[in-house]
Amino acid sequence: MANQDTQWIIIDSRVFDLSSFASLHPGGQAVLLDPEIAGQDATERFFELHRSEVLHRYARLQIGIIEGEEPQIKSHVPGALSAVPYAEPTWLSPGYHSPYYKEVFHLSSILQNLLCENKIVEDALSGKKPICLAVTEAFAGSDVQGLRCKATRTKEGWIVNGTKKWITNAMWAHYFVVACKAESGEIVILVVERGEGVQTKPIRTAYSSSSAGTAFVTFDSVRVPPENQLGAGHPGLNIILANFNHERWVLTAATIGGQRLIFEECLKWATQRKVFGKPLSSQPVIRQKLAAMISRVESCQSWIENITFQMCTMSAKEQARHLAGQMSLLKMHATRASQATAADAVQIFGGRGITQTGMGRFIEHYHRTLLIDAVGGGAEDVLADLGIRQAIRIFSSSSIVI
Numbered sequence: 001m002a003n004q005d006t007q008w009i010i011i012d013s014r015v016f017d018l019s020s021f022a023s024l025h026p027g028g029q030a031v032l033l034d035p036e037i038a039g040q041d042a043t044e045r046f047f048e049l050h051r052s053e054v055l056h057r058y059a060r061l062q063i064g065i066i067e068g069e070e071p072q073i074k075s076h077v078p079g080a081l082s083a084v085p086y087a088e089p090t091w092l093s094p095g096y097h098s099p100y101y102k103e104v105f106h107l108s109s110i111l112q113n114l115l116c117e118n119k120i121v122e123d124a125l126s127g128k129k130p131i132c133l134a135v136t137e138a139f140a141g142s143d144v145q146g147l148r149c150k151a152t153r154t155k156e157g158w159i160v161n162g163t164k165k166w167i168t169n170a171m172w173a174h175y176f177v178v179a180c181k182a183e184s185g186e187i188v189i190l191v192v193e194r195g196e197g198v199q200t201k202p203i204r205t206a207y208s209s210s211s212a213g214t215a216f217v218t219f220d221s222v223r224v225p226p227e228n229q230l231g232a233g234h235p236g237l238n239i240i241l242a243n244f245n246h247e248r249w250v251l252t253a254a255t256i257g258g259q260r261l262i263f264e265e266c267l268k269w270a271t272q273r274k275v276f277g278k279p280l281s282s283q284p285v286i287r288q289k290l291a292a293m294i295s296r297v298e299s300c301q302s303w304i305e306n307i308t309f310q311m312c313t314m315s316a317k318e319q320a321r322h323l324a325g326q327m328s329l330l331k332m333h334a335t336r337a338s339q340a341t342a343a344d345a346v347q348i349f350g351g352r353g354i355t356q357t358g359m360g361r362f363i364e365h366y367h368r369t370l371l372i373d374a375v376g377g378g379a380e381d382v383l384a385d386l387g388i389r390q391a392i393r394i395f396s397s398s399s400i401v402i
């Protein structure tokens with residue numbers, strides 16, 4: 001029989017002794033002493049208010065398990081595929097097929113080739129010495145024509161002087177892939193090694209206080225050997241522009257993954273959260289939001305699969321001609337979709353969606369940080385414009401009769 005002294009509860013067949021914890025409980029002691037909770041099976045109430053990770057964090061409070069019962073709630077194993085519909089792309093979901101991917105992917109053998117070729121590549125890909133891309137500057141933003149970081153050619157190679165801003169990973173990087181302007185006015189790409197003359201200062205951003213390692217980087221008369229020039233003999237500008245397609249691809253893929261995670265959180269919450277005795281998902285307006293989330297993310301997914309296929313099939317020159325515009329428009333579409341999805345998710349979660357701990361913490365984090373993808377690798381308006389200018393250029397140079 002539950003009373004004021006009862007300090008244990010059952011959650012998912014597990015028995016927890018709360019005598020040492022009740023007075024410290026972030027949700028207050030009173031709720032734990034409530035006769036409907038204390039000494040009872042509180043599984044449903046618990047999962048309405050806590051993420052399952054809370055149980056792992058406080059596993060030390062568990063004193064036993066109900067005889068003959070098995071815990072029913074399965075926690076997500078990091079790295080495992082989600083069983084929630086639409087939380088994974090179809091090619092990772094049981095029962096679906098893909099025109100693009102095969103069952104087996106020999107990533108390890110591809111890496112092994114790459115690793116043998118070059119010390120810097122080996123260092124970076126093996127994770128021994130992190131590398132970062134240093135293009136953006138305070139003066140020029142991502143306008144590569146306006147870069148001011150200088151590379152001066154000497155008999156022994158290059159000397160680099162200048163600064164870079166918003167460089168992700170720079171705090172931990174050993175190598176910096178730096179876009180510089182040579183005295184001739186041409187862009188050269190140099191791999192600068194951390195050492196004398198290289199300094200990194202952390203920048204606090206909305207998307208990361210420290211974990212992204214975002215930094216302001218200064219190069220003060222840093223010597224770079226000639227073999228560290230990327231694509232020597234080719235215009236550095238073309239190398240940067242060619243890389244943009246891949247950079248935007250990565251950012252878009254991350255944005256799509258984020259949208260799926262947010263959808264997963266929302267579907268779970270909408271089916272679990274009860275309002276006026278009914279699950280949130282019984283409200284048509286909530287189901288409309290979920291439907292919109294799926295439509296947005298699946299449209300982005302189909303477009304990126306198509307572009308990925310084209311990237312794997314086209315030559316570098318063909319990619320530059322045909323895909324720069326497509327990739328720009330897709331990234332713009334995907335980051336706008338992610339903002340709409342984040343806004344819907346906050347409405348579904350209410351106050352929890354703007355709270356940094358508890359049930360809505362992923363929603364809050366996504367909503368607060370997603371603009372990194374909407375800006376990094378080209379802001380949305382710039383990309384939209386680029387995509388349309390490329391289409392107009394192709395159209396103007398063709399012999400289509402109207």
Ligand code: HEM
Nearest residue numbers: 016026027031037042045046049050051054058357358359
């Ligand atoms: C093993 C048992 C429990 C543990 C270890 C525990 C732990 C916690 C923790 C760590 C929080 C902070 C929020 C978070 O990190 O999610 C919290 C909040 C809370 N807990 Fe518990 N709790 C337990 C059981 C319960 C039960 C049975 C109830 C009542 C039904 C309850 C009601 C609440 C409430 C109302 C909050 C505040 C939620 C919010 O701010 O949205 N807790 N609990």
